[in-house]
Amino acid sequence: MATPLAALAADSAGDVAHLIETALTPVFMLSGVGTLLNLLNTRSARVADQIEKASDLLDTEQDKEAKRKLRHHLRRLTRRIMVLDISIMFGGLAGAMTCGAAFVLFLGSVRDASIALWLVALFGAALLSTVAALAAFLCDCFFSWDNLRKSGPLPKSVKKRSPESSASTTG
Template identity: 30%
Template sequence: MYSLPAISNIAQTIQLAIAPVFLLAGVGAFLNVLTGRLSRVVDRARWLEERHAVAEGEERRRLVTELRRLDRRMTLSSISIWLCVACAIAVCVLVALLFITQLVNLPYRVAVAASFVIAMALLIAGLIAFLLEIRIARKSFRIREELLIQDYEEAARPNGAPHI
């Protein structure tokens, strides 16, 4: 006859499942950040595409360069999103395995451990893709030094001497 696990065993399983659920919440928040960044990149690319149609010469070349960078950023963001979604799925599998192994009393410890390792590997890969996307974003936007100086004359005065 099949017997159900004791309440204490189920409670212990729920306690074990809490950590992966917190991980799942963190991955969900990270996915929100990633989709927000991707949305902003797409909006910028659409705006540049409209300007590209009427641009000529040097302006057109600058727009093409920026569109190429945005395309690369969209690719990296999409890869990062895909990897983090796969991580979330692996965490869900992990939680399900924790409960299945407890309820059916099966020795799937290796499967549980493998699910956790896979989830972490996917999260690491997603974070690396995100880091690469941020690096491209940072390289593509630099504020020109002359815009950071309030007044060229003020910058040339020694020790901030007042202007007379």
């Protein structure tokens, strides 16, 4: 049985170039998915910070109308965090499927096996998962824009300033 290197040496330059081109496709896909996951995690952390801030304001707020607005804001933020979690899940799945496609490609070249069906299935699933992650991210963007348009940024607390803070601003 010929070794993979001996078989590679017998191939034409076009075949080798095609093999390299095919092997690099999952690498670029994985790089894009990694960047997307970084963006989604950063956005999720910002929404989580807003949830924490709104929860703190809600705990200290006395005004009923302000409490109602804060609860409404928390519900919207919770919906956004759920959509971002779904987006992150699909992005992670896309990364895993891309790695699977790269592994199948590697395994097929080493064992000289027929891998076309597996490669198409895994890479196709990776692309579909990426599309789903981007769609969920777009939903979060729409929720964010709609929330800003309807009610503006995070409601401010209407509680009275403490005596220490008013003394420091007057003197």
